[in-house]
Amino acid sequence: xxxxxxxxxxxxxxxxxxxxxxxxxxxxxxxxxxxxxxxxxxxxxxxxxxxxxxxxxxxxxxxxxxxxxxxxxxxxxxxxxxxxxxxxxxxxxxxxxxxxxxxxxxxxxxxxxxxxxxxxxxxxxxxxxxxxxxxxxxxxxxxxxxxxxxxxxxxxxxxxxxxxxxxxxxxxxxxxxxxxxxxxxxxxxxxxxxxxxxxxxxxxx
Numbered sequence: 001x002x003x004x005x006x007x008x009x010x011x012x013x014x015x016x017x018x019x020x021x022x023x024x025x026x027x028x029x030x031x032x033x034x035x036x037x038x039x040x041x042x043x044x045x046x047x048x049x050x051x052x053x054x055x056x057x058x059x060x061x062x063x064x065x066x067x068x069x070x071x072x073x074x075x076x077x078x079x080x081x082x083x084x085x086x087x088x089x090x091x092x093x094x095x096x097x098x099x100x101x102x103x104x105x106x107x108x109x110x111x112x113x114x115x116x117x118x119x120x121x122x123x124x125x126x127x128x129x130x131x132x133x134x135x136x137x138x139x140x141x142x143x144x145x146x147x148x149x150x151x152x153x154x155x156x157x158x159x160x161x162x163x164x165x166x167x168x169x170x171x172x173x174x175x176x177x178x179x180x181x182x183x184x185x186x187x188x189x190x191x192x193x194x195x196x197x198x199x200x201x202x203x204x205x
Contacts, residue, residue, distance in 0.1 A: 056118035
């Protein structure tokens with residue numbers, strides 16, 4: 001490749017920005033998954049031990065194709081993780097539930113006794129159309145990003161931290177939800193390959 005071609009490729013890379021307030025991420029140990037025929041809603045929740053009130057940490061809205069992309073990336077990342085550090089033993093209690101909305105009602109319901117407190121701004125949710133995922137030995141980090149069409153920059157809307165076991169349970173619950181979605185609404189067209197990206201500052205390696 002010529003020097004001009006290399007320079008052109010570099011110029012086309014998308015810069016990803018992240019606010020300082022989001023850079024440290026939000027830890028979640030419970031995910032509620034809802035969907036209609038048009039979108040998938042992910043509620044990332046922290047549920048303290050001993051039955052204390054749970055807190056909604058982030059609400060992310062994805063198009064079905066981006067939800068499918070999330071599951072593909074998560075499955076690949078988990079395979080890589082288990083090759084390095086061994087099989088992940090998932091907990092006996094659920095860390096992800098499927099509770100569909102509208103016509104896309106999921107096959108399992110959110111725990112009826114779960115008391116969730118939330119900030120009104122968080123409850124409004126954020127839309128993402130791009131996902132980046134990384135992991136270390138102790139955690140998985142998911143960046144949900146909004147990339148405006150034809151724009152050279154994207155912005156991280158939510159950064160979620162999961163333990164290895166929670167990440168695996170999210171994959172299993174998500175795959176169940178995806179099967180239900182495609183059974184009722186048809187196969188989801190895969191999301192297009194994203195442009196080359198520069199990692200946002202604060203991403204775990």
